[in-house]
Amino acid sequence: xxxxxQPEKLLSVFKGAxxxxxxxxxxxxxxxxxxxxxxxxxxxxxLLRHISRESIKGFTADLNKGETSFHLKKPFAQEEDSAMxxxxxxAGNMLTFGGGTRLMVKP
Amino acid sequence: NAxxxxxxKFQVLKTGQSMTLQCAQDMNHNSxxxxxxxxxxxxxxxxxxxxxxxxxxxxxxxxxNVSRLNKREFSLRLESAAPSQxxxxxxxxxxxxxxxxxxxxxxxxxxx
Numbered sequence: 213x214x215x216x217x218q219p220e221k222l223l224s225v226f227k228g229a230x231x232x233x234x235x236x237x238x239x240x241x242x243x244x245x246x247x248x249x250x251x252x253x254x255x256x257x258x259l260l261r262h263i264s265r266e267s268i269k270g271f272t273a274d275l276n277k278g279e280t281s282f283h284l285k286k287p288f289a290q291e292e293d294s295a296m297x298x299x300x301x302x303a304g305n306m307l308t309f310g311g312g313t314r315l316m317v318k319p
Numbered sequence: 320n321a322x323x324x325x326x327x328k329f330q331v332l333k334t335g336q337s338m339t340l341q342c343a344q345d346m347n348h349n350s351x352x353x354x355x356x357x358x359x360x361x362x363x364x365x366x367x368x369x370x371x372x373x374x375x376x377x378x379x380x381x382x383x384n385v386s387r388l389n390k391r392e393f394s395l396r397l398e399s400a401a402p403s404q405x406x407x408x409x410x411x412x413x414x415x416x417x418x419x420x421x422x423x424x425x426x427x428x429x430x431x
Binding site: 218221246248255256257258261298300305306307308309310311312 | 350352354359360361362363364367369375377378409411413419420422423424425
C-alpha cells in the first residue's frame with residue numbers, strides 16, 4: 213500500500229525566511245511524486261512534479277529515494293506563498309495525498 | 320475552458336437521505352477520482368476510475384458508490400447519509416499517472 217506523510221500541519225515563517233515543507237512516502241515501487249497547492253478560495257492545483265525537476269515560483273523539491281522523501285523548499289518565503297500544500301504520490305492508477313501542511317508567511 | 324465541473328457546490332442533508340454528486344470533465348482524461356477533505360486529514364481517496372467502465376475503491380469507500388457514466392462523467396452517490404460524511408468533496412481527473420490532476424471547485428456537504 214502507498215502512503216504519504218506530511219508531519220507538520222502548520223508551518224509559520226517570516227517573509228524572507230527559508231521554507232521547507234516535509235514529505236515522506238512509502239511505496240515499494242518507483243513512485244511519481246507531486247506537490248499541489250491550494251490558495252485561499254481557489255482550486256487545488258499542481259505546483260511541481262519530481263519528474264520535471266523544475267522550479268516553480270521559486271520552489272524546488274528533490275526526490276530522495278534513500279530517505280523516501282520529497283521535501284519542498286524555497287530559499288526566501290513571500291507572503292503570497294501562504295496556502296495549503298499537499299504532497300501526492302501516483303502509483304498504479306491511484307493518486308494518494310498526504311495530510312497537508314498549512315504555510316503561513318508573516319510580514 | 321471549464322475543466323472539471325462539480326455540482327452542487329453546497330448541500331445540506333438530513334441523516335438517512337440520499338444524494339448524488341455530479342462531476343464532469345471536458346479534457347478527454349481517462350482517470351477520474353473522488354476525494355474527501357477533512358481538517359487535519361488532508362485529501363482521502365474515496366473511489367477512482369482508471370478508464371471508462373472501470374471503478375476501484377480507494378482509502379475510504381464505505382458508505383459511497385460511484386458510476387463512471389461515460390468518459391466525461393463520474394458521479395458519487397451517498398445512499399444513506401450520515402453525519403460522519405460531512406466534508407468537502409473534490410472530483411479530479413488526469414490523463415496518465417505521470418501527468419497533472421485537475422480538480423473541481425469542491426462540494427461542501429453537511430449532514431445533520
